[in-house]
Amino acid sequence: MTELFGTNGIRGIVNKDMTSDFALQIGKAWGTYLQRKTDNPSVVIGTDARLSNTMLKYSITAGFLATGCDVTDIGLVPTPSLQYTVRMKQFDSGVMITASHNPPEFNGIKGIDADGTEFSKKTEEEIEGIYFSKCYKLVSWDAVGSYKTWDGANDLYLNGILSTVDIDAIKDHGFHVVLDCGNGAGSVVAPLLLKKLGCKVTELYCEPDGRFPGHPSEPVPENVKELIRTVKEEQADLGIAQDGDADRAIFIDEKGAYVWGDQTLSLFANYHTKNKKNCIVVTPVTSSTSLDDVVEKNNGIVVHTQVGSPIVARVMREKNAVFGGEENGGLIFPELQYCRDSAMTLAKMLELLTVTERSLSSLLSDIPQYIVVKKKIHCKDSIKQEVMRSIHDDVLNDDNVIRIDTTDGLKLYFKNGWVLMRPSGTEPLFRIYAEAKWSRDAEDLSKSFCTIVQDHIQKHERT
Secondary structure (H helix, E strand, O other): OOOOOEOOEEEEEEOOOEOHHHHHHHHHHHHHHHHHHOOOOEEEEEEOOOOOHHHHHHHHHHHHHHOOOEEEEEEEOOHHHHHHHHHHOOOOEEEEEOOOOOOOOEEEEEEEOOOOOEOOHHHHHHHHHHHHHOOOOOOOHHHOOOEEEOOOHHHHHHHHHHOOOOHHHHHHHOOEEEEEOOOOHHHHOHHHHHHHOOOEEEEEOOOOOOOOOOOOOOOOHHHOHHHHHHHHHHOOOEEEEEOOOOOOEEEEOOOOOEEOHHHHHHHHHHHHHOOOOOOEEEEEOOOOHHHHHHHHHOOOEEEEEOOOHHHHHHHHHHHOOOEEEOOOOOEEOOOOOOOEOHHHHHHHHHHHHHHHOOOHHHHHOOOOOOEEEEEEEEOOHHHHHHHHHHHHHHHOOOOOOOEEEOOOOEEEEEOOEEEEEEEOOOOOEEEEEEEEOOHHHHHHHHHHHHHHHHHHHHHHHHO
C-alpha cells in the first residue's frame, strides 16, 4: 500500500502538500531507484500548463541530477505525448508534472516506466521506501547528471497518431470540429492535429493557462456549456473537450448532446470487437454494463480491473487486448501506446465517423443505454479504509444484494442495477456510482447508498 502515490501519481496543494523541497526529495528517491536498476539512467520530464510547474520541475530535476541521472526537459506537453516520447526515445523513466483535472491550486508528479506505461504499484512502493528511509545514493561532484532541453516531443507524438489513421479519407470528409482544450496541455497538440486532418476548427480556450480562466479543467457537463452551445450554433459535426493534461476526451454530438465517457467507451469497444471472435476488452469495475452488452454480443470478452489507467494498461498488454479504457473519457488504443490519450481518441473518432459514414448521434443509437448517477462525498484520507470496511460489514446483511464484487471498493448487484462505493485514490472523497436501466431506479440506488456512506463517514469522524 502506497502512502504518497494515489491512483494517478502524487498530488497535493502547492506549497502546502506539494512543495519544492518535497519534489527535491522525491527526485533523489526516484533517482536512487533508477541507479539500482541501470547504469547512467536517463529521465525525460514534461509539464502541463499549471503555474507551479517550473518550481516543481526544477526541484525534482535537481534530485535526479544529484543521483547521477541525465535529464531531458521537453517542456509543455500532454501526458500521452511524454509517455510516447519515453518509449520511442528509449528513456529509462519519465516524469510528468501535472494534477490533471484538479483545481489550479493543485499540482502533482506522475511516473512513467520505460515502456511508456504509468508506474506500477510495485515501483511506487520501492520509490516510497527510499523516500521514507532517506537512503539516497548521491554521486560525487564529477558524476552529477546532465541537463538538456528538446522541443521535438509533440511533433513525434503527433506524427505517431497520424500514422494510425487514414489521413486522406478523413480530409475528404471535411469535418467541422469545435475544440475546447480548457486552457490545458492539449492546446499545444490538438488544434494542429485537427488541421492536419483537414478539419475546420473552431477553438475554445486553446491557449495554455494554468489559472484555467475559461472554465475548470474537468470536462463535466456544467463546465462545457459554451462548447455545447457552439456546436449547435455552428452546426458542427462534433465537439471535443479535454482535461488539464489531455489524456481524457469528452465529446459533444452534432445535435449538441453531451456524450458521457462510458458511451464513448462502449462505442469504441463495439467497433473494435465487431466481426471478430474472442477479442478482449479491458475496463475497470466503474464502467457501464453497456460495454459488457456490446462486447458479449460480438462474442468478445470483457476483463474488469481495479480503477486506474496504469492497471488497465498493464492488463491490456498481458491479455493482448484490442481495446480498453475508463468510463471517464480515458481511452487506450494499443496500436499507438498503452495509455489514456485524448488526441488519439479524437483521431480515431474521426476515422470511425469516416468509415461508417454516420453521425456520432446515429452511432450512439446502437449502444445500449443505461442511466448512471455519479456522486462524491468528502472523506478524510485517514479514515477511508475504516469506512470501507464498516460499509462492507453492513451490506452483508442486505438480502436484496444478488452479488458482491470487491475488485475495487464494493460493488453490489441488485435485480434492477448496481452500486459501486470506493474511496478516491486522488482526492479526499468517496465516490458512489449507481447504474440502472431506468432513471428512477438509478436515483433511488444512488440516494440510498450515499446516505449509507455518509452515515459511516460521520460515525468514524466521531470516533
